[in-house]
Amino acid sequence: MSSPAEIRKTAEQKMAKSVDALRAELQKIRTGRAHPGLLDQVHVEYYGSMVPISQVANVSLLDARTISVQPWEKGMGAKVEKAIRESDLGLNPSAQGDLLRVPMPPLTEERRRELTKVARHAGEEAKVAVRNLRRDANEHAKRLLKDKAIGEDDERRLLDEMQRLTDRMVVEIDRLVAAKEGEIMAV
Known part of the structure; x- marks a missing residue:
């Protein structure tokens, strides 16, 4: 009782x-501004299991409209880029060496x-x-x-x-x- x-x-x-x-x-929910939490729901394959990007890379802001993703391991860049591109966020990352730049298109x-x-x-x-x-x-x-x-x-x-x-x-x-x-x- x-x-x-x-x-x-x-x-x-x-x-x-x-x-x-x-x-x-x-x-x-995406706004015109970039914020690192935006990529939290994007998962990437890492040694056979799907993990959030934040567990395999450093996600931070370059400026108000650009997120930078720096994978911790060599060779993860391509997988992370593919995962972001295939997510339903409509983002198009570009690689510069190991660093990925993810520009936020205006809404x-x-x-x-x-x-x-x-x-x-x-x-x-x-x-x-x-x-x-x-x-x-x-x-x-x-x-x-x-x-x-x-x-x-x-x-x-x-x-x-x-x-x-x-x-x-x-x-x-x-x-x-x-x-x-x-x-x-x-x-």
Whole structure:
């Protein structure tokens, strides 16, 4: 039998994880500016297993529109270049000796609009996840009331707290999505 405090704590932790997952998802959406985290989802074959590029090369920024990738081992350059080229990021790296330069092509207006839709969709999914967690916590509270483990006042207080927590998380999600849209639309 769990207490209202445990229900509250569990719901808050899970909602925070949903917001963190959204933050990570938004990080993957490409803007006109370069950032090293952009290549995190690109995997390259390394001794028979697929690993993220950051585990076989040093990924850093040369300037606002160029990422540099410096493989740690000779011979990995071609594999890393191929992995970046074949990823769905639409990037075209160029090799200069061992160093790979990955220029960020400017985004078209149409592509920017598509990316804002992707960001909004991710935000909506995060809101649905948060609301589902609220529903689960509310059902749990109602079950405790039905089992006479808590009184009606405690149940009402817990439901109100869950609503406030949900509202706070939704505001944070909206803020993250709006910031990402601003980033995408900035020319």
